[in-house]
Amino acid sequence: MEIRTPFALKILRAFMVAAVVASLGSCGVLGFIFSTPFPQTTVLAKAQADLSGVISSSSADSFNLKTVATGGYEYVMLIGPNGGVAYVYDTDLNLKKTLTNFGGNGLMVDTSGNIVLGSTEFSPDFSSSSTLTSGITVFSAGSTGVDGFVDSPTSQVADFGVNSNVLAYIPFPSGWIPSGSQVTVPLSSYLSNLTIDGIFEDASAGTVTFAISPSGNNSSTTTAYFFTVNRSGFTIPTNVLDSSSSRDHLVSASIGYAQGSIFAYDTSSSSFVQINPANGSTKNSFYSPTNDPSHLRFVYRVGGGSFYGFNKTTRILTKYAAWW
Amino acid sequence: MRIARILVPLIALLMFAPLGGWSADERVANVSVCVFPLANLSPNGAQQEHQKPLSEAVRQEFENAGFHVLPDDQWTPQAESFGIEPNQVTGGTQAIFLGNEIGFDMAVTGSYWIENDRILVSIQCWDIKAGTLITGFLHTWRFNLGFYNFVRAEIADLAQRVVFLSAPRLIALKNDVRVDEIIFTSKQEGMEVLIQGHKSIGRIQNGTLVFQTDGINAGTTFTVEKRQEGYHTLQQTVVAAPQVELTPIPRANNLSLEADWTFGQLEGAGATLRWYPKPDWIMISFSEYLYAQISLLPNASVPIHADSELLAGLYLFRPPEAGFRFGLSAGVGTILTWIPATSLPLFTDVYINILSLWAEWKAWGIPMFVRVETKLPLGIGNNLLGSGGPPLLWGGFFPPITLGVVIPWK
Numbered sequence: 189m190e191i192r193t194p195f196a197l198k199i200l201r202a203f204m205v206a207a208v209v210a211s212l213g214s215c216g217v218l219g220f221i222f223s224t225p226f227p228q229t230t231v232l233a234k235a236q237a238d239l240s241g242v243i244s245s246s247s248a249d250s251f252n253l254k255t256v257a258t259g260g261y262e263y264v265m266l267i268g269p270n271g272g273v274a275y276v277y278d279t280d281l282n283l284k285k286t287l288t289n290f291g292g293n294g295l296m297v298d299t300s301g302n303i304v305l306g307s308t309e310f311s312p313d314f315s316s317s318s319t320l321t322s323g324i325t326v327f328s329a330g331s332t333g334v335d336g337f338v339d340s341p342t343s344q345v346a347d348f349g350v351n352s353n354v355l356a357y358i359p360f361p362s363g364w365i366p367s368g369s370q371v372t373v374p375l376s377s378y379l380s381n382l383t384i385d386g387i388f389e390d391a392s393a394g395t396v397t398f399a400i401s402p403s404g405n406n407s408s409t410t411t412a413y414f415f416t417v418n419r420s421g422f423t424i425p426t427n428v429l430d431s432s433s434s435r436d437h438l439v440s441a442s443i444g445y446a447q448g449s450i451f452a453y454d455t456s457s458s459s460f461v462q463i464n465p466a467n468g469s470t471k472n473s474f475y476s477p478t479n480d481p482s483h484l485r486f487v488y489r490v491g492g493g494s495f496y497g498f499n500k501t502t503r504i505l506t507k508y509a510a511w512w
Numbered sequence: 513m514r515i516a517r518i519l520v521p522l523i524a525l526l527m528f529a530p531l532g533g534w535s536a537d538e539r540v541a542n543v544s545v546c547v548f549p550l551a552n553l554s555p556n557g558a559q560q561e562h563q564k565p566l567s568e569a570v571r572q573e574f575e576n577a578g579f580h581v582l583p584d585d586q587w588t589p590q591a592e593s594f595g596i597e598p599n600q601v602t603g604g605t606q607a608i609f610l611g612n613e614i615g616f617d618m619a620v621t622g623s624y625w626i627e628n629d630r631i632l633v634s635i636q637c638w639d640i641k642a643g644t645l646i647t648g649f650l651h652t653w654r655f656n657l658g659f660y661n662f663v664r665a666e667i668a669d670l671a672q673r674v675v676f677l678s679a680p681r682l683i684a685l686k687n688d689v690r691v692d693e694i695i696f697t698s699k700q701e702g703m704e705v706l707i708q709g710h711k712s713i714g715r716i717q718n719g720t721l722v723f724q725t726d727g728i729n730a731g732t733t734f735t736v737e738k739r740q741e742g743y744h745t746l747q748q749t750v751v752a753a754p755q756v757e758l759t760p761i762p763r764a765n766n767l768s769l770e771a772d773w774t775f776g777q778l779e780g781a782g783a784t785l786r787w788y789p790k791p792d793w794i795m796i797s798f799s800e801y802l803y804a805q806i807s808l809l810p811n812a813s814v815p816i817h818a819d820s821e822l823l824a825g826l827y828l829f830r831p832p833e834a835g836f837r838f839g840l841s842a843g844v845g846t847i848l849t850w851i852p853a854t855s856l857p858l859f860t861d862v863y864i865n866i867l868s869l870w871a872e873w874k875a876w877g878i879p880m881f882v883r884v885e886t887k888l889p890l891g892i893g894n895n896l897l898g899s900g901g902p903p904l905l906w907g908g909f910f911p912p913i914t915l916g917v918v919i920p921w922k
Contacts, residue, residue, distance in 0.1 A: 235856065
């Protein structure tokens with residue numbers, strides 16, 4: 189096209205400027221201009237521990253990442269399968285202890301305020317240990333959270349598991365005296381093939397929040413159901429999931445708990461989300477489009493402040509600052 | 513009365529004597545000319561009565577030279593419709609604008625200034641299509657009875673110069689017009705000129721080079737080769753005419769610098785050093801891009817990324833003097849990431865730059881480019897980007913897009 193007059197040229201220039209401004213004003217263009225190929229969590233990373241020298245890539249998937257707090261101590265623990273090895277870090281990821289041969293991979297704090305790992309009871313500072321009463325082992329209920337908790341000053345519950353739609357657990361008196369009476373509770377009248385994503389004990393609130401998914405696994409998205417019960421006088425209503433809140437498109441291995449909220453990675457919004465477990469609504473979110481968490485395992489400090497991710501590919505454990 | 517019958521034609525003959533040496537040139541019969549009235553610039557608007565005879569003299573001389581001079585009524589109304597006062601057109605801008613709008617080939621503008629017994633006359637001729645000044649004059653005379661003789665001679669000479677100088681541009685020359693000498697002009701001092709690629713006729717000195725043609729038909733096209741040490745050799749096809757302008761040849765660059773800016777890395781900037789084994793065609797480049805990753809999240813750190821890249825590349829298709837060029841490159845790179853105020857180690861993301869494509873154009877004589885890159889991270893060492901995934905994408909969708917400018921160095 190031949191521009192014949194200065195006026196036409198001015199009109200064309202004005203149109204082009206308007207088009208550029210309009211396109212810049214759209215979120216997509218600005219999002220592109222200020223985006224980055226690096227994981228959004230990079231800006232939150234504060235510390236790292238490289239476990240590639242001690243955990244093989246083939247076994248990394250079988251390690252659970254959990255936190256435990258008792259007696260003024262708080263630890264981040266990577267727990268291997270079958271009670272073989274566990275790496276104990278403080279909250280700044282300084283290695284405090286490497287544990288071996290503890291007899292199982294369940295983790296909890298018992299009525300004595302000690303840390304129970306598998307079939308071994310440790311003092312809060314890991315300076316001493318003893319084996320639980322013969323035959324008792326705390327097994328892992330999920331890849332994160334806790335595997336048992338104290339429900340009264342003289343009793344505790346552990347060994348949670350799900351068979352199809354029925355949740356089972358065992359109450360133990362203090363001192364880990366065998367009781368042998370397993371409790372079973374149907375969780376849903378229509379959901380089956382359930383998996384425990386995590387059991388989250390909130391000591392300050394005196395509650396336990398369950399995250400349970402149908403057909404969940406650690407690398408795919410799932411619909412997670414949430415319900416919260418009191419630790420004291422612990423009991424679970426029959427078919428509790430039928431009236432529980434739920435949330436779709438969550439990565440199972442990313443589900444965690446802190447400060448009364450559930451946290452997870454939501455693939456539908458490509459975001460980390462803070463979820464109200466009472467109704468499944470989102471409180472806050474953190475857009476992280478390039479962060480594929482399928483090879484990550486997350487755990488959150490219950491009191492907040494930070495969360496941790498274990499990269500099963502690089503076997504690097506990273507501490508992140510809280511984003512919410 | 514009898515005497516008067518003899519003297520008046522005699523005086524008229526004397527007044528128009530300068531015209532006798534020139535005759536109408538049929539070659540310019542189709543060249544349409546708009547002769548604007550000469551603007552009166554005399555103090556206080558005096559001497560207005562001379563505007564008409566002076567302007568008429570200009571008009572007549574161009575008609576006598578053979579040009580097709582437009583009648584006033586063919587252009588005055590349109591000029592006024594554009595808000596242009598016909599009596600006040602003194603510059604090329606308005607004349608060329610009207611020429612393009614109305615559709616004539618050439619414009620003649622001018623002005624005069626009379627004070628005491630002196631008169632100053634300025635006249636210019638404009639090539640409408642080229643948008644340039646063809647020629648003109650500015651002259652002062654004593655303003656007396658001989659003035660009209662002098663000014664008519666000057667105008668007639670101007671009209672003939674226009675015929676001669678502008679002929680190749682405005683009209684088709686006939687074969688029987690021969691050019692014995694061509695003056696090549698160029699801004700590039702020292703440039704050697706070869707005729708038809710083999711006969712050197714010398715170098716441009718003081719902006720000109722005279723070529724004795726031994727007689728060549730005007731309008732004949734031929735090729736000259738232009739060359740100079742440190743510059744690209746180029747050929748230019750020219751048309752035989754008394755004066756031919758040769759365009760400069762581009763410098764042959766061995767080293768260049770790039771300054772660039774990549775979307776998604778806006779909180780920083782990059783620089784690249786290009787080395788050309790074959791000037792302006794094949795290059796090895798090393799680049800460094802330093803930028804911060806800024807987030808509005810609470811407790812967020814500010815990671816610093818340093819992207820170093822070694823690439824081999826080449827331009828495609830179009831020569832160095834082209835205003836628009838394409839190129840491609842490939843190579844390897846590493847992004848080092850340092851996160852201040854943390855105990856985190858230095859992260860290393862090694863990647864292969866599979867293919868970079870760029871388009872480069874000259875804006876205000878400076879090469880500017882836009883480049884799209886395909887970077888594939890390898891996941892080597894303690895890295896952030898992993899491996900095995902798709903090439904790096906900004907916002908999950910877009911490849912890195914870089915805008916930059918190339919600064920010739922050596």
